[in-house]
Amino acid sequence: MVTRVYLDHNASAPLKPAVKAAMVQALDLVGNPSSVHGFGRAVRRAVEDARALVAALAGVRPAQVFFTGSGTEANNLALRGFPGRRVVVSAIEHESVLAIAPDTPRIPVDRDGVADLDALERLLAAGEGPALVSLMLANNETGVIQPVAQAAAIAHAHGALLHCDAVQAAGRLPLDLSALGADLLTISAHKIGGPAGAGALVIAEGLEPEALIRGGGQEKRRRAGTENVVGLVGFGAAARLALEELPDADRLTGLRDALEVQVRDAVPEALVMGAAAPRVGNTSCLLLPGVPGETQVMALDLAGVAVSAGSACSSGKVKPSHVLAAMGQGAEDLPVDWAASAIRVSLGWDSDAAAVDRFVAAYAAMAQRRRRAPAA
Structure with missing residues (x-):
């Protein structure tokens, strides 16, 4: 054959073998991460260890990493979490970004697939009220790297926030939220040899997006629901390997x-x-x-x-x-x-x-x- x-x-x-091994080991953990007894505290440590590993991959502090169920959910939290802002996205974003704002202005790209920053400047100057710009770091279809740092500078000059979908860049480019100038950054586990069902939104200090899922205090009330501990352990292991490799x-x-x-x-x-x-x-x-x-x-x-x-x-x-x-x-x-x-x-x-x-x-x-x- x-x-x-x-x-x-x-x-x-x-799935990378070392990630699978870490997840199998995590299956033996017992308890809810929110429980205060010893079992719960052990599970909480596993979640927080994973958070620290994902933070290292993104170049941020662990407190800036908020776990989600996918990159798509993280994109939704980023773009729907600031309802007072108009949204401006590039024409080449992932469907999980485009579908959130189907009627918003689109930043065009050139023949090579690079976002037109002059057009972004015009779009921000022409609109009224604070904006939120979404520009991915690496395109999922062509691999073309976008000028995120320059776009962030333009956005900030107009009082706008910048969200960056870095799902296809993680593990392939060094990530640093501060160097990119981004306010929000999306990562997904299954693109870097981790499991499906685990993602993260990295949030700059001082920002408070509104929660999409309510009903519990998890993730500092930004994402309610008992954590997918085994998936997050796998995410952390994949993030560690992605950084090393x-x-x-x-x-x-x-x-x-x-x-x-x-x-x-x-x-x-x-x-x-x-x-x-x-x-x-x-x-x-x-x-x-x-x-x-x-x-x-x-x-x-x-x-x-x-x-x-x-x-x-x-x-x-x-x-x-x-x-x-x-x-x-x-x-x-x-x-x-x-x-x-x-x-x-x-x-x-x-x-x-x-x-x-x-x-x-x-x-x-x-x-x-x-x-x-x-x-x-």
């Missing part, structure tokens, strides 16, 4: 670059989206004109290679990428179907050169079959 290759880390990274980002960049060189050689018609902009080293967005992304994903899956078409947070539905559509605004030289003809290859901690070779071979074979197919 041929070994399958998993190249969809931006959707969800495989940051140098591995260079290895992944080398693999990603080799993949793109081989793809260009084997399939000259393929385009690498966002290649001219700074990107996190694990992500490649490949456009094959005329071939729907869903078709590509299925063909590669049959060849034993797992990738995505766009975001993987739409219940299995594949639709044209809003990220690529935003990048293509006004670009007359691009194919009309380009937003629906791309796939995302995302490497991670278990990726190696053999996986890259398997992908390139399957991708080239798919493109070759397409060339041989009779015209419709």
Whole structure:
């Protein structure tokens, strides 16, 4: 049986063995973290140890880390927690940001997928009242790194707050809330080799977002409900490893670059989206004109290679990428179907050169079959 290759880390990274071991050990903990007896205090220590590890990854104090059930929930807490502020988001944000504010102004991006800061300045200057800006650090589809620190400076000059979805940047770029200038920062465990069901919103000191979930004193009353202790222990273990393994980002960049060189050689018609902009080293967005992304994903899956078409947070539905559509605004030289003809290859901690070779071979074979197919 041929070994399958998993190249969809931006959707969800495989659980790291050390994280699994920490979670298995945590299963033996008994009690509620809010209980004052010895059992409860032991569980509370596990939660607070995890908080300290996530804080170290984000470059903040543990008191600034507030656990949630996911990155999506953290984004909701950030954007819905300040109801007196108008919301301004970039056109390439994750759906969990765009859906919160469907009718708000969008910061456009250029051909390479980088946010237009002059447009952000105009949007903030034109509106009335205090604002909250949301700009991700690394795009989940292209890997393009956004100018968050510069955007934060512009936002603060207009009295606005800045939220940064750093879900795809954690473990791939050094994080430091102060250096980014962000007021709010989202992280998710399952993107860094931790479990699904655990996320965090990092909050700058002095800010008090309104709680979305009420009914208990957990997380300083910002998120009621008994903590997912086993998941949070896994989150902490994954955060510790992500920080320790940051140098591995260079290895992944080398693999990603080799993949793109081989793809260009084997399939000259393929385009690498966002290649001219700074990107996190694990992500490649490949456009094959005329071939729907869903078709590509299925063909590669049959060849034993797992990738995505766009975001993987739409219940299995594949639709044209809003990220690529935003990048293509006004670009007359691009194919009309380009937003629906791309796939995302995302490497991670278990990726190696053999996986890259398997992908390139399957991708080239798919493109070759397409060339041989009779015209419709």
